[in-house]
Amino acid sequence: MSIKKMDIVGRKSYRCDILFRVIDIREQGNTKIAVLYGEDFRLIADAPFDDLVPINPSERAKKSQQFRSMEEQSLQLFRQDLHLLKEKREFETTEGYKKPNNYFHMPGRVLHLDGDPLYLKKCLTLYETIGIPVTGIHCNEKEMAHKIGGLIESYRPDILVVTGHDAYSKSKGEKTDINAYRHSKDFVLTVKEARKRVPSLDQLVIFAGACQSHFESLIHAGANFASSPSRVNIHALDPVYIVAKISFTPFMETINVWDVLRNTLTGEKGLGGIETRGILRTGMPLNKE
Incomplete structure (x- = not known):
């Protein structure tokens, strides 16, 4: 063959x-x-x-079109949420539209580490479409823990994404055994190293994991959101939708976990998390020159 x-x-x-x-x-x-x-x-x-x-190319195109339709639907739902968030911010900032609309927004800065360069490229395109400031770095999963400290010092992100590829292997052990996973241990070590630099769950919001990852270990290591509670596969773009919700939620508001998950492509079987504050900050005046 x-x-x-x-x-x-x-x-x-x-x-x-x-x-x-x-x-x-x-x-x-x-x-x-x-x-x-x-x-x-x-x-x-x-x-x-x-x-x-x-x-063959025709079969690949057919399957790819199915996923593109899912992605477009998810993006459309997120844009609706974003529009509602924007209207709410405008109403509150202008005290019920009584004051001039003369302010600006600072969404959260993202550092996205990805074990797959092609997935990273897809994610960066989506970040740009949504309007999120991001630095994307391709890094082998086994090297992430060694590099994350220096990267946090260099880029000082508000949100960290640690993802790539993973898988659970029944032949290596039970689902509770982190050694039965391809890269879950690498993701856990990376999250722990990141938390040594920024311990606060609100000063640095972390998403970690990939398909079938050991969700509980990632959360206990210090991730705010992670995959995969039911050990199912997650879509390549799911981390972006979680990050986008965090990035555009005002820092005075707590994010409801279900509100974050409902517009992802995988949902609560593949993704989960803990209560987390938003990142968005509003400032004024806006220089319109």
Whole structure:
């Protein structure tokens, strides 16, 4: 079978339910093994070559269109929420529209660490569409904990995203055992290192995790929001929708966790969190020159 790196494939044993990118090819004895990254989900998997099926361009386009429709619907719902938040801020800032609309807003600054450069690019495009100031850095999951301290010092973010790829392997242990996960331990160590620099849950809001990640360990390590409570796959763009809600909620307001999750593509099975203050600050006067 002529499958090479970066080809798009499906797994016969899973009825090709998820599209994968081949990112590495290895030999295990006489068996050829492909290391796979999900195209739309933050999932990493290994599969023997005889379980792989190349996905032709037309089939790939059809599946991709289904996800693009979901993404557009989620973005539309978020824009509606953003419009309502903006109207509420204008009413409160102008004391019921009695004062001039002469103010400006400062949304939260985001530092987004991603183990996948293609996902990072997709996320940065969405951040830009929504209007969130962001610095995106591609970093291997196993290197994140070593680099996060210096990155926080350099960029001083209000919100930190630590994500990439992950997966739970039943053959390695129970779901309660963090050693049974591909990168959950790396994410946990990164969150702990970040909390050494900024202990307050409100001064630095952290989202951490990827597909099937060990949710409880990430929250206990100091993340405000994390994946994946039910150990399901999360969409590549889900972290952005969580960050956007935090970034545009005023710092005097507490964010209801359900309000954050309801417009994501995965929902409460794949994402969860704790009560957190918003980040947005309002200032005046606005220089309109």
